[in-house]
Amino acid sequence: MTHFQFDLQIRVRYQETDQMGVVYHANYLTWFEMARTEALRSLGKTYRDLEESGCFLVVNKVECSYKRPAKYDDLVTVRTFIEKITHVKIEHRYEVWRDEELLAIGRTVLAAVDRDGHIIRIPEWLVPESVTIHEVFSARE
DSSP states (O other), X not given: OOOEEEEEEEEOOGGGBOTTSBBOTTHHHHHHHHHHHHHXXXXXXXXXXXXXXXXXXXXXXXXXXXXXXXXXXXXXXXXEEEEEEOSSEEEEEEEEEETTEEEEEEEEEEEEEOXXXXXXXXXXXXXXXXXXXXXXXXOOO
16 A cells, blocks of 8 residues: 655643643644544545545544654654555554654544444545555455
8 A cells, every 4th residue: 555644743731741741641632633633634624524525534543653852843754654445444654753763653543433332434534545446346355
């Protein structure tokens, strides 16, 4: 599969840090969500569009491995990749960089559900152009 990549730059805010000026670990998950949301926007759609179509993406799994601390006022880049898309889930990988220094690596698995929480098929329009529909729907769960 051809990988989709999107970069989001974030300036570390004071409220995201502890008294030592180091980013609190849970804030990386917020950054991952921000990057996913903006990556979708880069494809010409929004989460609002997705939800209005009756599809909701819920986090099924999340992980983060911390390499180096991000600190107050750092300019970091959250690099987001779509690693795999099946007919019901999307797997993202994230890398958080400060210049040339890797700070963290994360992953999420998102499942597509309807308003009642039942698993549904991911809309075809959600698939990046760099990935063919054949590749998406031929993937096995």
